[in-house]
Amino acid sequence: MSILTLFIIIPTLTMIGILFSKSHMQVKWVSVVGMSLQLLSAIALILLYLAERRAGNMAEVLFVQDNVWYETLNIHFYIGVDGVSVAMIGLTALVVFAGIFASWNIEDLSREFFISLILLATGVFGFFICLDLFTMFLFYELAVIPMYLLIGIWGSGPRHYSAMKLTLMLMGGSAFILLGIIGIYMYSAPGGGPLTFDLIRISKQTIPIDVQRFLFPFLFVGFGVLGAMFPFHTWSPDGHASAPTAVSMLHAGVLMKLGGYGCYRVAVFLLPEAAHQLGWIFLILATIGVIYGALGAIWQKDLKYINAYSSVSHCALVLFAILMFNQTAMNGAILQMISHGIMTALFFALIGMIYGRTHTRYINEMGGLMKVMPFLAVAYVIAGLASLGLPGFSGFVAEMTIFVGAFQNADTFHRVATIIAASSIVVTAVYVLRVVGVLLLGKIKNEHFEDLPDARWYDKVSVIALIFGITLIGMAPLWLSDMINGGLGPIMHKLLVAVPVLN
Amino acid sequence: MLIMRHELLLIIITVILLIVEIFLPDTQKRKIILPAILMMAAVTVLGFFPGTPGVLFGGMYQSTQLTMLLKNILNIGVLIIFIQSVDWLKQEQNKEKISEFYILMLSTLIGMNYMISSGDFLMFYIGLELATIPVAALAAFDRMKEKSAEAGVKLIFTSALSSGILLYGLSMIYGTTGTMYFADVAPMITGAPLQVLAFIFFFAGMAFKISLVPFHLWTADVYEGAPVNVTSYLSVISKGAAVFIFTIILYTVFYKIAVMWSDLLYVIILLTITVGNLFALRQQNLKRFLAFSSIAQAGFILLGIIGASQLGMTTVVYFALVYIFSNLGAFGVVGIISNRTGKENIDDYDGLYRTNPNLSLVMMLALFSLAGIPPLAGFFGKFFLFTAAAKQGYYILVLIALINTIVSLYYYLLVIKAMLLNNSDQPIARFKSDTYTRIGLLMCVAGIVIIGFASSVYEFVYSLSFGLY
Numbered sequence: 001m002s003i004l005t006l007f008i009i010i011p012t013l014t015m016i017g018i019l020f021s022k023s024h025m026q027v028k029w030v031s032v033v034g035m036s037l038q039l040l041s042a043i044a045l046i047l048l049y050l051a052e053r054r055a056g057n058m059a060e061v062l063f064v065q066d067n068v069w070y071e072t073l074n075i076h077f078y079i080g081v082d083g084v085s086v087a088m089i090g091l092t093a094l095v096v097f098a099g100i101f102a103s104w105n106i107e108d109l110s111r112e113f114f115i116s117l118i119l120l121a122t123g124v125f126g127f128f129i130c131l132d133l134f135t136m137f138l139f140y141e142l143a144v145i146p147m148y149l150l151i152g153i154w155g156s157g158p159r160h161y162s163a164m165k166l167t168l169m170l171m172g173g174s175a176f177i178l179l180g181i182i183g184i185y186m187y188s189a190p191g192g193g194p195l196t197f198d199l200i201r202i203s204k205q206t207i208p209i210d211v212q213r214f215l216f217p218f219l220f221v222g223f224g225v226l227g228a229m230f231p232f233h234t235w236s237p238d239g240h241a242s243a244p245t246a247v248s249m250l251h252a253g254v255l256m257k258l259g260g261y262g263c264y265r266v267a268v269f270l271l272p273e274a275a276h277q278l279g280w281i282f283l284i285l286a287t288i289g290v291i292y293g294a295l296g297a298i299w300q301k302d303l304k305y306i307n308a309y310s311s312v313s314h315c316a317l318v319l320f321a322i323l324m325f326n327q328t329a330m331n332g333a334i335l336q337m338i339s340h341g342i343m344t345a346l347f348f349a350l351i352g353m354i355y356g357r358t359h360t361r362y363i364n365e366m367g368g369l370m371k372v373m374p375f376l377a378v379a380y381v382i383a384g385l386a387s388l389g390l391p392g393f394s395g396f397v398a399e400m401t402i403f404v405g406a407f408q409n410a411d412t413f414h415r416v417a418t419i420i421a422a423s424s425i426v427v428t429a430v431y432v433l434r435v436v437g438v439l440l441l442g443k444i445k446n447e448h449f450e451d452l453p454d455a456r457w458y459d460k461v462s463v464i465a466l467i468f469g470i471t472l473i474g475m476a477p478l479w480l481s482d483m484i485n486g487g488l489g490p491i492m493h494k495l496l497v498a499v500p501v502l503n
Numbered sequence: 504m505l506i507m508r509h510e511l512l513l514i515i516i517t518v519i520l521l522i523v524e525i526f527l528p529d530t531q532k533r534k535i536i537l538p539a540i541l542m543m544a545a546v547t548v549l550g551f552f553p554g555t556p557g558v559l560f561g562g563m564y565q566s567t568q569l570t571m572l573l574k575n576i577l578n579i580g581v582l583i584i585f586i587q588s589v590d591w592l593k594q595e596q597n598k599e600k601i602s603e604f605y606i607l608m609l610s611t612l613i614g615m616n617y618m619i620s621s622g623d624f625l626m627f628y629i630g631l632e633l634a635t636i637p638v639a640a641l642a643a644f645d646r647m648k649e650k651s652a653e654a655g656v657k658l659i660f661t662s663a664l665s666s667g668i669l670l671y672g673l674s675m676i677y678g679t680t681g682t683m684y685f686a687d688v689a690p691m692i693t694g695a696p697l698q699v700l701a702f703i704f705f706f707a708g709m710a711f712k713i714s715l716v717p718f719h720l721w722t723a724d725v726y727e728g729a730p731v732n733v734t735s736y737l738s739v740i741s742k743g744a745a746v747f748i749f750t751i752i753l754y755t756v757f758y759k760i761a762v763m764w765s766d767l768l769y770v771i772i773l774l775t776i777t778v779g780n781l782f783a784l785r786q787q788n789l790k791r792f793l794a795f796s797s798i799a800q801a802g803f804i805l806l807g808i809i810g811a812s813q814l815g816m817t818t819v820v821y822f823a824l825v826y827i828f829s830n831l832g833a834f835g836v837v838g839i840i841s842n843r844t845g846k847e848n849i850d851d852y853d854g855l856y857r858t859n860p861n862l863s864l865v866m867m868l869a870l871f872s873l874a875g876i877p878p879l880a881g882f883f884g885k886f887f888l889f890t891a892a893a894k895q896g897y898y899i900l901v902l903i904a905l906i907n908t909i910v911s912l913y914y915y916l917l918v919i920k921a922m923l924l925n926n927s928d929q930p931i932a933r934f935k936s937d938t939y940t941r942i943g944l945l946m947c948v949a950g951i952v953i954i955g956f957a958s959s960v961y962e963f964v965y966s967l968s969f970g971l972y
Binding site: 069070071072073075134137138139141142145148149152153159160163164167168171172175176178179182183185186214 | 814817871876877878882886887889890893894898901902905906908909912913916919920923924958961962965
């Protein structure tokens with residue numbers, strides 16, 4: 001049995017444990033134990049993976065396990081990881097771990113809350129470890145649907161509306177993906193032989209170009225909806241604003257990465273010719289998304305909306321980098337997913353904690369929080385600096401790599417797109433620094449805020465875990481970027497074979 | 504004799520019930536409930552023993568491994584309905600009619616079994632009528648309720664009309680081919696104009712039974728008026744049996760004009776899924792809501808038929824099985840709540856989770872399965888249906904169907920929203936459901952959860968199915 005099955009088994013057992021928990025406290029501790037084990041196995045997986053690679057194991061995917069599920073349709077439970085998915089699993093485990101602590105204050109229906117949260121996490125883990133399109137899609141939808149309950153029951157504001165909008169838009173995206181997957185399945189064996197959902201086997205085939213051109217937009221848009229691609233991003237600000245803290249964290253931190261990862265792993269990897277031919281359309285959309293999200297964030301007064309729009313901008317940068325079709329930019333895309341995942345989870349955790357104390361999210365109603373809650377304020381500054389790409393934090397590593405990679409495309413179109421996208425960094429600085437200035441510095445505007453408590457121990461666990469992640473990547477990015485580079489080999493090879501011009 | 508095992512067993516227990524009915528005084532009728540369920544359970548189990556395929560009455564009746572499987576599926580569904588209806592049958596106004604309920608339901612089931620096993624159009628028609636007429640009596644079972652009586656009358660009128668149309672089509676087939684036997688008719692179908700007309704009449708007649716758009720207008724009223732357990736029977740068992748025989752006849756008799764009926768089905772599928780969904784959006788009464796949702800689901804089943812391959816037939820049978828469990832789960836919850844509180848509107852379900860969490864969970868699982876959410880069985884069923892249709896190149900049709908699944912997800916979520924998200928000042932009070940209802944719902948949940956994971960179910964259906972391509 002592969003170590004990867006742990007990532008399905010542990011959450012399942014945790015959910016069963018929660019189901020039989022008697023009290024509110026017990027529910028939380030079962031979740032903590034389960035997700036700590038999950039984090040430990042993720043760390044173990046990273047170490048094992050690095051050890052295998054150092055030992056010279058150059059297989060395309062490691063820790064493979066292949067079980068036949070539906071024989072006649074050739075559906076397998078086929079799992080395995082490469083450098084990219086290992087990195088994504090690490091990110092997920094970290095964010096879920098922090099998310100459990102960030103939702104320590106959930107009192108109402110706590111059992112249902114934690115079960116839904118962990119169900120969501122199971123879907124995400126499953127998606128990252130699966131190499132069979134069918135099971136991948138299964139886990140993808142499994143990750144989306146608990147969002148409805150999580151936002152609808154435990155959310156705030158217009159939660160019913162947001163939950164419905166988010167669910168329908170994401171499921172609409174998944175309908176597109178389903179069509180794409182079935183289409184790929186039908187052409188998965190052009191040389192005869194049984195049709196297959198096996199991602200690795202399909203990647204060795206060349207799907208006819210007409211079919212690719214038909215399927216690529218469905219797949220890219222389908223995953224792009226979850227990746228908050230402009231103009232399909234509208235679910236994201238509403239959803240994030242209404243969601244409870246941990247759900248915002250998981251959603252922006254991990255779930256939106258499913259979109260980027262899907263675009264990379266399914267759409268571009270399996271349909272490279274069409275990706276190259278049609279990529280420019282989506283590149284324009286991604287560039288608009290980068291700058292639009294950043295400008296949108298300036299205008300917002302609600303902390304969660306600011307961060308939601310900033311997520312739109314950062315996630316669009318992921319798609320932007322994937323569509324540059326070179327190794328450096330792709331590496332940047334993955335780094336950006338991980339960096340933004342941790343960073344935005346930290347943001348949402350802090351916003352949740354601040355909101356839990358001040359009961360407002362409007363920045364002009366707050367001020368001087370640095371004096372009241374120094375720990376949270378400093379953490380917020382760190383998150384902000386990481387977000388605007390200060391060296392030493394993960395954001396810098398990711399964005400630097402992306403723009404260096406993007407600039408390698410020498411034609412005017414890509415250059416212009418790169419310059420526009422890069423200018424978003426300045427805009428990011430504007431809104432981050434403005435929030436920090438208004439929210440944390442200056443006078444305390446409301447005297448009720450003066451005796452608000454600072455972070456509790458569970459808040460600190462959550463925040464410190466995430467800050468550790470940000471600085472680790474920021475200070476020592478090479479191991480991660482090497483690991484990702486190792487995983488990028490097959491897709492780059494396929495792109496180069498498909499489109500020799502890229503050389 | 505063993506060839507007709509399913510039918511004979513059902514006839515035996517029907518006769519037993521009839522005799523007991525005569526000697527049992529009205530006040531004692533409740534004693535019949537448990538034996539009836541046990542006998543049905545025994546029949547269901549016996550049906551699964553390996554049987555001998557064969558032909559009877561010179562080819563009018565044919566039994567194959569496939570028909571046995573289909574009959575077993577229907578038996579399971581009826582067994583669940585028997586168990587679910589106990590709470591309702593025990594009510595005061597039904598106390599002298601309990602055995603009638605079982606007898607009527609069993610006779611329709613016998614009719615369906617003969618219909619599925621038919622080897623010629625005459626047998627098919629007899630089975631169809633036997634399957635239809637007692638249902639009209641069942642729909643009017645709550646005879647003191649005006650709506651129930653209305654449902655019975657509507658059902659009998661529309662059935663008579665559709666049977667007439669169907670029979671007219673069959674007579675034309677007989678006129679052009681000179682025979683009623685499937686095996687003899689099939690090679691003589693040439694696509695001559697009269698035969699096409701005959702086929703369209705046949706198609707229209709079947710479309711009434713499966714309630715496909717535009718032949719669906721009776722559905723909502725009948726479903727709303729009939730008692731919940733009869734509605735679930737109509738929406739699951741009647742529909743399932745009609746779909747089964749429809750598939751078999753299309754594949755074995757009309758395969759020569761497959762191109763034609765594919766085009767026809769294409770249009771009907773689009774209409775059925777879209778109209779069913781759009782009308783379901785506006786419903787407040789849960790029975791009407793489930794009626795329109797089941798119209799849409801029937802449209803999805805047709806995606807498998809249009810697939811016309813072995814895969815296509817497998818998915819039809821597989822999805823029907825999944826649909827039986829999912830829909831019966833939903834109807835079971837609606838039924839018990841309607842019995843205990845008389846409430847049938849979506850608004851009434853506000854805050855149900857806080858007072859009756861288990862019922863809400865069953866309802867949620869059932870609706871998610873109907874909507875095709877993994878890892879529930881409905882997801883697998885829908886995925887395979889889409890695969891089957893895409894295999895024949897119907898990508899646009901699949902895309903429209905997929906968009907429709909989003910619409911359907913919206914209205915299923917509306918019910919889930921009422922149960923879990925909304926709060927209410929006067930929620931449905933907490934009540935303890937009886938053991939029978941619990942067993943019935945538990946069977947549905949087990950089916951919903953297990954069938955998808957247990958790929959052997961699918962593989963078994965596949966091994967018995969056949970297709971055109």
